[in-house]
Amino acid sequence: MKRLVILGGGESGVGTAVLGKKQGYDVFVSDAGEISAVKKEILTQHEIEFEEAKHSNEQIFSADIVMKSPGIPDSVQLVKELKAKNIPVISEIEFASRYTNATIIGITGSNGKTTTTALTHYILKNEVNAVMAGNIGDSFAMSVAIESPDYYVLELSSFQLDGIKAFKPHIAVITNITPDHLDRYNNNFEEYIAAKFRITMNQDENDFLIYDGDDPVITDWISSHTIKAKQLPFSLTKTIEEGAYVTNNTININLKNKSFVMPTINLGLQGNHNVKNAMAASTVAKLLDIRKQTIRESMEHFQGVEHRLETVLKINHVQYINDSKATNVNATFYALDSMLSDTVWIVGGVDKGNDYDELLPLVREKVKAIVCLGVDNTKLMNAFSPCVDLMIETQSMSEAVKIAYKIAERGDNVLLSPACASFDLYENYEDRGNQFKQAVRSL
Structure with missing residues (x-):
């Protein structure tokens, strides 16, 4: 029986523990701080061994594989020692993706990713069996452990993408990239940009990358790196041959053999940044052959996410x-x-x-x-x-x-x-x- 050790007893850690147990691993959870009563209850219920307020070397270094919660940076001494001993250290997103056959839509960006994820899910769930997870709602791992949808709409932070190896979304979205979390990336913006672009690193020519074509950080990076996925930009300022753009206050989406138009005035959420979120979400929906009427009605009725304006x-x-x-x-x-x-x-x-x-x-x-x-x-x-x-x-x-x-x-x-x-x-x-x-x- 392979031993899975999980560092961190929060949402990601406990979700991975439950999924790991279900997949037949010998699971151990270790948290340097305190684990909440709710999370302890879940671990106990599933008969998963855990420790809090410490990391025991003998328990941790006996691992075959380690899942590190996204809040723990690679620079932590314990993580360095695990890597020195050639014990694989991965993210929850990587671990969970191994146990689902669902089509994955992965959404990242410095801003707008929560709204875009929620809006994409809101459109899809009207026609297909889609679940929203990741940095919003349940952890991806917990969701994989308890349900089996046909589609996952995942909000992904740069921290979650840092630990992926083979994770490959069929559709990736990068809403924008602006300086954020630089304390985690050695105050180096380039490192943070590279972390975001990990979302597309395993994609191939059958996959899609949807991105903000007005964002100079994104377009500069794309112009100097090889991307295998089919590129579909969206823009407020220029006409896009394949992708999405706005003319005369109307969203236009052009994909091979598929098109869609909608007046921006009809969007439930107003403001230019929300027009961009709407273009990204409706491009995903068109790729997945969601009906135009469903997309329109969903975008008219969607009222946004809690804690965002x-x-x-x-x-x-x-x-x-x-x-x-x-x-x-x-x-x-x-x-x-x-x-x-x-x-x-x-x-x-x-x-x-x-x-x-x-x-x-x-x-x-x-x-x-x-x-x-x-x-x-x-x-x-x-x-x-x-x-x-x-x-x-x-x-x-x-x-x-x-x-x-x-x-x-x-x-x-x-x-x-x-x-x-x-x-x-x-x-x-x-x-x-x-x-x-x-x-x-x-x-």
Whole structure:
């Protein structure tokens, strides 16, 4: 019996443990921190051995294969030692993909990947047996363990792609690439770009790569690297022979023998970034022969994802907006750009090597006050204090919301769009967004 050791007892780790057990492995889970009560319950239920608050060498180095949770970087000493001993270290995505025959649609990008994944799944599920997993919903491994759909729509982070060897989506989507997670990639943007493009590394000429043809980072990389998959760009600015583009406020999709048009005004989600998400999702749907009427109706009715520019409440004519999922500068750029009235902006968290320069013109134009929400706000204070008259530091969500409430006037927005990771004060961006909503409802 082969021994599978799993580093990390979170969503990916526990999903892999359940799938590994089902596939006949001797499974052991090791987490340097604490494993949540819910996850422990699942492990116990499946009679899977685990340890927490430590890594025992004798347990770990007896592995035939190790699955490393995406949050653990390759630079960790334990991972280096495993590789030195020639023990294969893979990602959950790689492991799970070995046990499904479903057609895989893999979606990555710095921003827009959650919305594009959710929208693609929303369209497909109306006609085919499709499941959404990965960085959204259940882990891919847990899903493979408990269900067997015909299609998987996977949201994939660069961390998840770092550990793939043979993983090969039939359709890959790269929504865009902007600097993010540079702390993980030795502050080297090129390394991060290469991680994103791993999504297409095993594809061949029977597969498809859909990407933003307006994104200079993506187009530069493609022009200097060999890609075997059929390339289908989408663009807001130029006419595309095979792919998707916009003319006269209408989305046009041209594929071999297949076409599709839809006015952008009919989209359930507005804004240029959502037009791009819609082009990516509908290109996938056309490749899979989903009916035009289904695509149109789905895109008209789709209302977006939680924690992404989610309107919470209007109080005293002030709109409160939860964009907790904006964990990088580019995502916050979209959020600020979409604000149509004066905005009190709640920002901050764990800085991932952010460069705030691109936000300065928008902040000058749209933001009347900034409420900082992080353990260390020095960099934010230095970047934005010349742009706004009022900047206030806070240490809790309820305090931040109460201060925003006092500052905001009739017709204003209060926007939580942190541009940073959440791990200094919260479990994850969902926890941060839920605390924001709770604080707003408690006003």
